[in-house]
Amino acid sequence: MLKEKYSQNAETLKFIIEFEKTVESGKVYTTQELVQLFESSPYNKKQFDTYxxxxxxxxxxxxKRSGNWTRVQNGVYQKK
Structure with missing residues (x-):
């Protein structure tokens, strides 16, 4: 059986694009909060657990790729 390969960057981008649809403008998140949300999402794959x-x-x-977030300070981002 062939194991499916996933790109962590691609899956994370899909997660952010879906997630930001539910976030109001001005809401602030730390990178760590977003990592935790990603880890509990269906976009996180078992193979990413080592990373x-x-x-x-x-x-x-x-x-950065989504273009809908502003860096407030190191590790803190605000939805545009």
Whole structure:
């Protein structure tokens, strides 16, 4: 049986795009809060469990790519 391969950055971006639809403008989240929300979402795959540190980087990547978030300070982002 072939195991499916997932890209953590791609799955994180899908998560952020879906998640931000439910977030009102001006709401602030820390990177850690977003990592925790991602980890409990269907976008988090078992194979990502070994990448705890890189999840923070993937969240940053997804926030940047979505274009709907502003960095308030290090590790803190606000929905535009």
């Amino acid at each position: 705890k540190k890189s999840k923070t980087g993937s969240i940053w990547y997804a926030l």
